[in-house]
Amino acid sequence: MTATHAQPHARARAGGVRDVLTLMLLPVPLIAAALPGAFAGGGTRRWFGGRGENQRADAQAAKDAAAAAFYELDTAQRDLRISIETITAVDSSPGARRVVDEFARLGSRIDEASSGYINAVDAHDLDRDDLEPSVASTARTELTRAKDELVRVKGELDRFERGLGPLLDKAETQLARLAPAVERARQTLLAASNALDAVRGSGLRADDLAARLATLGPELTKLNQGAGQHGVAETLQRADRVLRDAEAVRAEAERLPERAAEIDRRLVSLRTRAQALTTRAGSVEPVLSELRRRFSAACWQDLQPVPGQAETSVHQAEEKLKEAAKARDEQRWPDATALLSTVRALLNSTDEAVSAAGDRLRRLNAVSKDPQQEIDRTRFAVRDAQRLAMAGRNTPDPRHARPLDDAVARLDRAVAGLEGRHPDWWHFLTETDAVRNTAARVVGEIRDERGAGA
Incomplete structure (x- = not known):
């Protein structure tokens, strides 16, 4: 319970009214006599003097201090409630739920301290004419105690608020994104709709794009209903999704005339190529x-x-x-x-x-006219790979030497196969191709290893 206490108290106001009525009913001479300083030679009555007056002043000061502490606590609680509502509007994590529970516990402490303060104020009418010094002293003690409790609870509230920093920053960041994100989604959806209208105006139907755009209609309705109904996090996700999907529709709609023209060009080009291949075949x-x-x-x-x-x-x-x-x-x-x-x-x-x-x-x-050229080309590739394998070494790495030795033997067998009346020239060419590929693979491995070592 958060309470505000209007001052002065109703009983004090009632007492003041009774005093005024009493003075109005007295005979005129008595009224004059009752007024302080009515006659030059007459004395004035002191309502409460000396030490008692000081105690009344101390009690009133304690009451004012307690009222100030109560006001500060009440203001801090109201401000903090706004922060809690900001966090819960965005965050449903266990950490956020713990914050809500802790704030409820602090609310109970605030209610207890506030009740103590209100009870202390209600228990003592410091404006009474017949206020006893002992009563004023008791009032000062109880009001000071109430003020101290309010200050202690305010300290707990301040410490709790300082711990909210990360959660509150995250929530405020998301809330700051909310309105711009929703507006961007709306504008992108409008741009997609306009692009689709323009394409249709040029004679292209774009039925698939229209269907995709239509599915975004319900999403726009939910965006317009706002985060109050669907939550901040869900609304942000929906805005991002609408933005992404609408932008894709807009981009495809704007590209559609160019896409149609490209398909027309490809149709013509492929027809021409098919005709040419028929001739070549x-x-x-x-x-x-x-x-x-x-x-x-x-x-x-x-x-x-x-x-x-x-x-x-x-x-x-x-x-x-x-x-x-x-x-x-x-x-x-x-x-x-x-x-x-x-x-x-x-x-x-x-x-x-x-x-x-x-x-x-x-x-x-x-190759049938001059096989030597193919032989020399292949031997050169193998020798080049062998020189690289020996560079900076006394003996080659077996991983490189073995495939190169096998390649030399393979080339020799291919050359030997050319002897005879009807050599298989195609087999010879496939063998020399394979030998050159082996040499190239070994060269690539050597360079990769040395590059990694550098």
């Missing part, structure tokens, strides 16, 4: 005929399916292009994008297969 069969005529079966057998695979892949790509064009006309943008990606993958694989046949023939022609 027709050249694979003559290449295979020459490979079959001039080289052993091992050099061209894996390329036999290429013409049929190219024809099938190009046909599939053309069908997917038709589906993509339909999706674009129906403004199903994700479907159109996915279909175009499929077309691109089909054409890439077909391009690689068609190119592989021509590349195979060129490489086999070159």
Whole structure:
């Protein structure tokens, strides 16, 4: 219980009224005689003099001091209650709940101290004319005791308030974020709506974006209902979510015309590429005929399916292009994008297969005319790796020496395999490629190790 005590007390006011009425009923001479200083030769009555008057003054001073202490405690409690409400509006953690419990305990202490002060004030009318010195002394003692208790409780309240610093700072920070966060969410939602209207005005439906924006409507309603209904933390989270989702809709809406134009460009480009691949695929069969005529079966057998695979892949790509064009006309943008990606993958694989046949023939022609160039190129790569492995060492690290020795032996076997009437030139080329890859891997490991050691 927090109480305020109006002064002077009602009984004091009642006593004053009785005195005035008594004077009004006296005969005029008696009234004049009762007034201090009414006659020059007459004496004045002292209501309470000497030591008793000092005790009355001491009691009144104690009463004033107690009243001041009571007012300070009451003000501090009111201010602290605002801080507690600020914390509980934001924080539901165990620490915040402990703060609420402690504040309730302090409230009981405040009620007890306040009751003691009010009882002490009610028990003594310091304005009475017949106040006895002993009564004034008792009043001063009780009022001083009440004041001391109020001061002690105020000290507990101050210590409790100082401990609230971290929780209160966190709560005030979140409350300071609340209004700006909600306003940003509203403005971003409005911007998303305006961007969507502009896109639709250009002839694009953007149905998926409209559906996503519609789901934010209930969230905006809850934002408008405020933190009082949904809590500060939940409202902040909702504002951030609305802001993020609305910003995504706005950005996609603004990009949609460019996205539509990009899909149109890709449709044209992939159609042209498919047509070109159809023409190139027709050249694979003559290449295979020459490979079959001039080289052993091992050099061209894996390329036999290429013409049929190219024809099938190009046909599939053309069908997917038709589906993509339909999706674009129906403004199903994700479907159109996915279909175009499929077309691109089909054409890439077909391009690689068609190119592989021509590349195979060129490489086999070159190596069959001059195998020494391929041999020298591969030996140089191995020797370069060996020099690096020996740099700064008397003996190479076995982890590097062993794969390099194996690579040399592999190259020697590949060279020896060229003897005979119909050498397998493709096997020779794959072996030299493998040897160079081994040398490059060892070089990379050596450099990595030395770089880490530095």
